[in-house]
Amino acid sequence: MSFHVYILRCADGSYYTGHTDDLERRFAEHQSGALPGYTHDRRPVELMWAQDFPTRIEAVERERQVKDWSRAEKEALFAVDGRAISDAARSRPRASAPLDAGSHPAAGGEATTSSLPPVIVLVRPQLGENIGKAARAMLNFGLVELRLVAPRDGWPNPQAGPAASGADVVLDRATVFDSVAAAVADCAHVYATTVRKRGVTKPVVTPEQAAQSIHAAPGRSAILFGPERSGLETDDVAVARTIVTVPINPDFGSLNLAQAVILVAYEWSKGQALASPPAVDADPPAPQRELDGMIAQLDALLEEGGYFFPPDRTPATRRMLRTLLTKPGWSSQEVRTVRGVLSTLAPKRPRGG
Numbered sequence: 001m002s003f004h005v006y007i008l009r010c011a012d013g014s015y016y017t018g019h020t021d022d023l024e025r026r027f028a029e030h031q032s033g034a035l036p037g038y039t040h041d042r043r044p045v046e047l048m049w050a051q052d053f054p055t056r057i058e059a060v061e062r063e064r065q066v067k068d069w070s071r072a073e074k075e076a077l078f079a080v081d082g083r084a085i086s087d088a089a090r091s092r093p094r095a096s097a098p099l100d101a102g103s104h105p106a107a108g109g110e111a112t113t114s115s116l117p118p119v120i121v122l123v124r125p126q127l128g129e130n131i132g133k134a135a136r137a138m139l140n141f142g143l144v145e146l147r148l149v150a151p152r153d154g155w156p157n158p159q160a161g162p163a164a165s166g167a168d169v170v171l172d173r174a175t176v177f178d179s180v181a182a183a184v185a186d187c188a189h190v191y192a193t194t195v196r197k198r199g200v201t202k203p204v205v206t207p208e209q210a211a212q213s214i215h216a217a218p219g220r221s222a223i224l225f226g227p228e229r230s231g232l233e234t235d236d237v238a239v240a241r242t243i244v245t246v247p248i249n250p251d252f253g254s255l256n257l258a259q260a261v262i263l264v265a266y267e268w269s270k271g272q273a274l275a276s277p278p279a280v281d282a283d284p285p286a287p288q289r290e291l292d293g294m295i296a297q298l299d300a301l302l303e304e305g306g307y308f309f310p311p312d313r314t315p316a317t318r319r320m321l322r323t324l325l326t327k328p329g330w331s332s333q334e335v336r337t338v339r340g341v342l343s344t345l346a347p348k349r350p351r352g353g
Contacts, residue, residue, distance in 0.1 A: 003059035005066060006050040007074060010042035015074055017067045019059040021173075023050055036139070036166055048078045056145075057186070057220065060116050117142065118191075118214050118221040118268060120261060121183050123149045123236055126228050132163025133258035134225070135170035140262070141269035146174040147183045147222075180224065180239050188219030192240035193260055194232050195253045204243045211267035213242075223264055228257050283331035290335045295325055297342050304347075 004023040008016045008030060016039050020026035029035045030045050039045050053059040066074070120138055125131050125148060135146055148155055155176045164171055177183035184190045191210050192202075205213070214221045224240060226232030237243065246255065246263055255263075299318065308314040330338075 002052045002054060003056045004050050004052055005059050005062045007048045007066065007078075008039060008045040009048050010039055010045050012042050014042065015048070015071070016042075016045070017063055019056070019063045021056070035169065048074075057116065064116065116220050117145065118223050119145045119147055119184075119187060120265070121147045121149060121180070121222050121224045122151070122257070123180055123183075123224055123232060124152060124227045125257065126152045128153060128157030128159030129163040130228055130257045131157060131174075132160035132165075132167070132171065134261045135160070135164045135167040135174070137258050137262035138265055139167040139170050141265035143265050143268070144170050144173060146170050148174055148176045149180055149183050150178060151176065152227075180236050184222040184224075184239065186220060187222040189214065189217055189221040189242070190224065190240040191221065191242050191244045192224045192232055192237040193244045193246075193264065194226070194237060195245060195248060195255065202237075202241065202243050204245055207244055207246060207264045207267040210242065210244045210264065211270065214268060225257060225260055283333055285329040286332045286335045290332060291326065291330055294330075294335050294339050294342075295322055297339055298325075301342055301346055 001021055003019060003021050004026075005017070005019045006023060006027070008018075008027075010016060016030075018026070026035075027045075027047055030039045031043065033040050033043055051062065053062060066077070069077070120134065120143060122131060122134060125134075131146075131148065131151065138144065138146060151157065155174065156171070160171055161168065191205075210223070223244065224232060224236060226236065244264065246260070248255070298321070302308060302321075308317055
């Protein structure tokens with residue numbers, strides 16, 4: 001099996017970099033919108049460049065490297081112009097600048113190559129639904145490599161897919177191991193998540209501290225999560241070099257598996273340029289005359305309906321209503337909507353014959 005690093009040009013002119021073990025299938029998924037994430041709303045996409053590697057680790061390392069390249073470097077790569085790549089690298093701006101999809105800023109605004117994404121290892125997971133929910137949590141924050149150690153109900157598990165809510169790419173890539181040692185054999189840094197103190201003396205860090213260490217350290221990292229009912233056993237924790245513990249209510253230290261995964265994945269994702277919800281400009285506030293017209297319409301309806309009673313309270317009631325209706329910054333559309341509602345409530349006058 002070979003692994004591919006690829007770059008897509010999106011409809012908005014930005015570039016997306018990824019890796020896969022099936023380039024044709026993955027490109028079709030990007031093109032059809034089957035994959036959630038950056039390219040889904042930037043279609044159509046065009047495959048600009050791809051390169052093969054014998055192992056996933058080499059492919060991911062190359063992906064990380066290329067993601068940090070400037071637009072000029074990537075376009076030189078498309079043109080297979082080595083000299084242009086060198087020239088672009090020498091002229092790369094060092095100040096803060098817009099980043100392509102998949103790159104990430106470091107301290108001081110420079111782009112830098114980070115370590116590989118961590119591997120999520122579920123040790124003896126019990127329910128397929130929880131595996132699916134963990135996969136969903138991973139993909140939300142850019143993690144795709146899931147390893148399962150002796151899942152109770154075997155693998156694949158038909159209950160995992162529906163619970164993953166579209167994170168099928170994580171489930172499809174999931175690999176199964178007989179032991180924790182085998183699952184983390186290629187990882188230089190192993191973290192064990194636990195909320196209980198164990199009979200093992202190891203450094204204890206928060207998810208935020210673990211994420212910072214993972215980003216700073218070379219080589220692969222793995223994060224272990226225990227079974228739903230009991231968590232990691234002492235022998236599992238002994239394999240790890242560092243313990244990750246979430247600061248939690250001492251009177252109720254109960255996190256489910258997916259919650260634990262999402263906490264750790266979120267902290268790691270802070271060092272990545274994941275897509276954020278697009279900013280949408282709010283409509284401008286309505287002119288005062290439009291707001292006064294709406295208030296006058298409401299006032300007339302309330303007067304006709306006998307709302308203002310007793311009469312000596314009418315001025316105070318009107319002031320209260322005006323204060324209430326002028327607190328928010330009503331847009332013209334909102335004013336028109338409310339006036340439409342008021343018009344519907346108004347008594348209908350019979351039409352003349």
